[in-house]
Amino acid sequence: MSLAKVASGVNPLRDPRDRRLPRIAGPCGLVIFGVTGDLARKKLMPAVYDLTNRGLLPPGFALTGFARRDWETQDFAQIVHDSVKENARTPFREATWRQLSEGIRFVQGTFDDDDAFDRLRDTVEELDVSRGTGGNHAFYLSVPPSSFPVVCEQLSRSGLSQPQEGRWRRVVIEKPFGHDLASARELQSIVSSVFRPDDIFRIDHYLGKETVQNLLALRFANQLFEPIWNANYVDHVQITMAEDIGIGGRAGYYDGIGAARDVIQNHLLQLLALTAMEEPVSFDAAALRAEKEKVLSAVRVPRDIGRHTARGQYTAGWQGGEQVVGFLEEEGFNPHSTTETYAAIRVDIDTRRWAGVPFYLRTGKRLGKRVTEIAVVFKKAPHLPFESTATEELGKNALVIRVQPDEGVTLRFGAKVPGTQMEVRDVTMDFGYGHAFTEASPEAYERLILDVLLGDPPLFPQNTEVELSWEILDPIIEYWAKRGKPDEYRAGTWGPRSADDMMARDGRAWRLP
Numbered sequence: 001m002s003l004a005k006v007a008s009g010v011n012p013l014r015d016p017r018d019r020r021l022p023r024i025a026g027p028c029g030l031v032i033f034g035v036t037g038d039l040a041r042k043k044l045m046p047a048v049y050d051l052t053n054r055g056l057l058p059p060g061f062a063l064t065g066f067a068r069r070d071w072e073t074q075d076f077a078q079i080v081h082d083s084v085k086e087n088a089r090t091p092f093r094e095a096t097w098r099q100l101s102e103g104i105r106f107v108q109g110t111f112d113d114d115d116a117f118d119r120l121r122d123t124v125e126e127l128d129v130s131r132g133t134g135g136n137h138a139f140y141l142s143v144p145p146s147s148f149p150v151v152c153e154q155l156s157r158s159g160l161s162q163p164q165e166g167r168w169r170r171v172v173i174e175k176p177f178g179h180d181l182a183s184a185r186e187l188q189s190i191v192s193s194v195f196r197p198d199d200i201f202r203i204d205h206y207l208g209k210e211t212v213q214n215l216l217a218l219r220f221a222n223q224l225f226e227p228i229w230n231a232n233y234v235d236h237v238q239i240t241m242a243e244d245i246g247i248g249g250r251a252g253y254y255d256g257i258g259a260a261r262d263v264i265q266n267h268l269l270q271l272l273a274l275t276a277m278e279e280p281v282s283f284d285a286a287a288l289r290a291e292k293e294k295v296l297s298a299v300r301v302p303r304d305i306g307r308h309t310a311r312g313q314y315t316a317g318w319q320g321g322e323q324v325v326g327f328l329e330e331e332g333f334n335p336h337s338t339t340e341t342y343a344a345i346r347v348d349i350d351t352r353r354w355a356g357v358p359f360y361l362r363t364g365k366r367l368g369k370r371v372t373e374i375a376v377v378f379k380k381a382p383h384l385p386f387e388s389t390a391t392e393e394l395g396k397n398a399l400v401i402r403v404q405p406d407e408g409v410t411l412r413f414g415a416k417v418p419g420t421q422m423e424v425r426d427v428t429m430d431f432g433y434g435h436a437f438t439e440a441s442p443e444a445y446e447r448l449i450l451d452v453l454l455g456d457p458p459l460f461p462q463n464t465e466v467e468l469s470w471e472i473l474d475p476i477i478e479y480w481a482k483r484g485k486p487d488e489y490r491a492g493t494w495g496p497r498s499a500d501d502m503m504a505r506d507g508r509a510w511r512l513p
Contacts, residue, residue: 025454029061033151046084058132068110084097161194169199172203174203181470239362242362244370266461317491342362342364
């Protein structure tokens with residue numbers, strides 16, 4: 001058995017042709033910076049437990065927390081235990097917990113504390129011996145982007161970022177990847193001075209969702225859709241990420257960031273790229289990345305930004321049967337803030353496939369419901385051999401990929417209403433993951449953490465994609481910055497009037513999900 005294969009995370013006993021066998025990480029450990037935050041407690045720790053429960057992590061896997069809290073290892077283990085009990089998706093099993101807890105460690109310190117990082121290095125080396133982690137460690141930066149430089153510098157100074165021959169060290173970065181093109185390039189310069197490009201994993205949890213990956217299967221595994229996936233048949237595309245929650249408790253992060261930077265720059269432009277890209281020669285990382293980069297480099301923002309974008313802030317209103325406060329009344333916010341909680345933009349793609357097909361992207365807080373979807377809306381039939389009254393209730397055909405919460409695909413088309421008269425109305429055919437498969441979809445962070453430990457990068461955006469996304473968004477944000485306060489919309493509605501006006505100018509309307 002090759003030690004190099006074991007160290008790299010390759011299971012040497014696995015036949016790559018046997019699709020029944022899951023990919024299992026080789027000897028390794030994960031260090032999380034920012035273990036006291038919501039992301040670590042609600043997503044990362046439960047995902048690690050669920051992977052352990054599914055048998056996808058090695059028996060000697062190690063989880064190390066780093067924070068300034070005055071904790072001992074047993075205190076941190078209790079935090080992990082409580083987080084897992086509350087948020088894990090798989091059943092709590094004592095045997096699984098014992099296996100995981102034996103590899104838990106905690107290092108107390110601040111990011112500018114040399115001694116703390118030296119202790120972290122000693123802890124990692126101890127785990128290599130006691131747990132057999134083999135010198136393979138990933139560092140998850142669940143911290144504000146402003147802390148990335150000092151953490152990377154400390155990882156370099158202490159030698160933690162430099163693996164021995166045949167071993168690996170990787171870094172995981174949470175969004176936002178900068179706040180504009182210049183800061184994204186600066187961040188890339190810092191991180192790439194410490195880690196190799198192939199060892200830098202930028203987490204976009206939306207790309208780990210099963211339905212997003214099913215979009216690739218829908219397009220490229222079926223002959224049915226690809227022939228009409230172009231400007232000859234598609235009228236426009238709407239990509240929506242709507243949330244029904246407000247900003248409560250996130251003032252420190254959200255104010256000055258806003259909806260466009262928080263969601264459009266990463267999640268929605270990635271969904272656009274996957275929707276619009278050409279077929280890759282394979283689904284390995286390089287081929288997939290090349291096609292996404294081609295699409296993003298062809299995206300154009302209309303010259304008249306004011307006519308083709310909209311932004312808003314939610315005001316007080318009713319949602320879910322309770323009265324909620326407006327954005328400016330949320331605790332910790334500047335009452336004069338011009339940060340948008342709703343953003344909508346139109347972009348065009350200058351390729352033969354998509355010339356003349358607008359893509360509309362929108363996101364917002366305190367909207368009518370929580371939903372993320374990609375709606376491909378088709379042109380009306382060029383000739384309808386019916387009486388006008390027979391089709392007056394017929395809309396445009398649409399293929400809707402539901403990313404969350406009810407993952408699946410809906411196809412809307414016209415069908416005859418039962419009866420003696422010819423009357424055509426919209427009907428839907430629906431595919432839902434929940435009732436089509438017995439297997440539960442893995443949580444996004446489970447898949448992404450496992451991919452990091454396996455060194456499998458297809459679902460992670462690389463630096464070129466990040467920079468292209470900022471090149472698209474920067475002119476819009478600069479335009480908005482000169483316009484003062486965003487438009488208002490009442491909590492529980494679907495955004496400001498200006499967003500509807502933006503669509504109406506093109507003779508279209510937003511879908512009601």
